[in-house]
Amino acid sequence: MATILPSPPKVGMVSLGCPKALVDSERILTKLRSDGYQLSPDYEQADVVLVNTCGFLDSAKEESLAAIGEAIAENGRVIVTGCMGREAELIRARFPQVLAITGAAQYEDVVGAVHQAAPMPPSAYLNLVPDSGLKLTPRHYSYLKISEGCNHRCSFCIIPSIRGDLVSRRPDAILREAEKLVAAGTKELLVISQDTSAYGIDVKHASWPWKGGEVRAHMTDLARELGKLGAWVRLHYVYPYPHVDRVIPLMAEGLVLPYLDIPFQHAAPSVLKAMKRPANEAKVLERIRGWREICPDIAIRSTFVVGFPGETEADFEYLLQWLDEARLDRVGAFRFEPVQGAAANSLPGAVPEEVKEERYTRLMECTAAISTAKLAAKVGGTLDVIIDVADGEGGATGRSQADAPEIDGEVHLRDAFVKEGDIISVLIEDADEHDLFGVPVAA
Numbered sequence: 001m002a003t004i005l006p007s008p009p010k011v012g013m014v015s016l017g018c019p020k021a022l023v024d025s026e027r028i029l030t031k032l033r034s035d036g037y038q039l040s041p042d043y044e045q046a047d048v049v050l051v052n053t054c055g056f057l058d059s060a061k062e063e064s065l066a067a068i069g070e071a072i073a074e075n076g077r078v079i080v081t082g083c084m085g086r087e088a089e090l091i092r093a094r095f096p097q098v099l100a101i102t103g104a105a106q107y108e109d110v111v112g113a114v115h116q117a118a119p120m121p122p123s124a125y126l127n128l129v130p131d132s133g134l135k136l137t138p139r140h141y142s143y144l145k146i147s148e149g150c151n152h153r154c155s156f157c158i159i160p161s162i163r164g165d166l167v168s169r170r171p172d173a174i175l176r177e178a179e180k181l182v183a184a185g186t187k188e189l190l191v192i193s194q195d196t197s198a199y200g201i202d203v204k205h206a207s208w209p210w211k212g213g214e215v216r217a218h219m220t221d222l223a224r225e226l227g228k229l230g231a232w233v234r235l236h237y238v239y240p241y242p243h244v245d246r247v248i249p250l251m252a253e254g255l256v257l258p259y260l261d262i263p264f265q266h267a268a269p270s271v272l273k274a275m276k277r278p279a280n281e282a283k284v285l286e287r288i289r290g291w292r293e294i295c296p297d298i299a300i301r302s303t304f305v306v307g308f309p310g311e312t313e314a315d316f317e318y319l320l321q322w323l324d325e326a327r328l329d330r331v332g333a334f335r336f337e338p339v340q341g342a343a344a345n346s347l348p349g350a351v352p353e354e355v356k357e358e359r360y361t362r363l364m365e366c367t368a369a370i371s372t373a374k375l376a377a378k379v380g381g382t383l384d385v386i387i388d389v390a391d392g393e394g395g396a397t398g399r400s401q402a403d404a405p406e407i408d409g410e411v412h413l414r415d416a417f418v419k420e421g422d423i424i425s426v427l428i429e430d431a432d433e434h435d436l437f438g439v440p441v442a443a
């Protein structure tokens, strides 16, 4: 019996401008083709037409506007991209019917706009890559990258020199990706970036249309919308800027997991200053207390560096004292290592290796004691647990809302006839330094 394939949508392209714009057009078409779209040689057959514009000279702008006008007259369904994307208002004033406008090299945005304007029919033959993309994580959890690069210049870090300054993704593109992941079976979205709290600063927290309304490129707005998708939403790499306080009520409401991954790195003011850490303010302990008042279940995980150049014994004692008061739920630690190209390498006061080692051990002992006490307090209670591994014979391992995959603790289960990705209620029977042990609560 013959298989009748649905026809994929056809995309027309008008490419103007310099060779760089031409290469952009090629990249866009390559991606669309790999997504299953066909290319149309004329306006007539195209389901949507892309006009890649040039805005270098006034004459080039006029040519671009004329090309947009022609595409609208001939086809009517037009997406504008390229250098003139910076002048969206001018384009909209002349051609209000344009479907979307994106800037130069914004490949993801323009491809997203085509998917929205001319969606691909679902077919295993057309969509070689699933809608949710190819993943290296298990099906039930997915990392969601919301931005690239970083505007800070921490003295031990070379990421800004490798990845450049902050470039935020459009919130609607992030939300569309998240929706596809959830539709494909993701139960937990792990929001990542270099600095999640800085999300949207580079685009001045502009708004984009979303579901009949608007969504701002801002951490709290994005977190709220992600929370509506029905999956666990976990925020990583958050710096304690003042606006982080506004995300805590979303945790209390259950929209976002009560979990914050904040890489504090140190607590002593002189070390933080030498590290050039962002949002490095003295009142963090007070803020943490305030967060716990609003959301008593909040789990805070962090990482710290010991043996940073210039760290004195008094600085280290300050850090231990701070940890004792902060009572963080999960802590990772590193001994300072010079990274080639990092500004910190030339700071005075290198800490001898054996001192680093000794401080590392003391820090881990301090935080293990806190973790042990906090986990022991959970024994006898029930927690929601997402299953990562199930052996089919009653043994299973999962994580509570306080545990991110790979970096935090686990919940080991007995008599658990469950499958990976299930979220179940578990009675906690025992605890050690880092992990919990329990049994599913009978339905």
Ligand code: SF4
Pocket: 150, 151, 152, 153, 154, 157, 158, 159, 160, 194, 195, 278
């Ligand atoms: S360590 Fe500092 S500079 Fe490096 S990515 Fe994080 S915030 Fe940016």
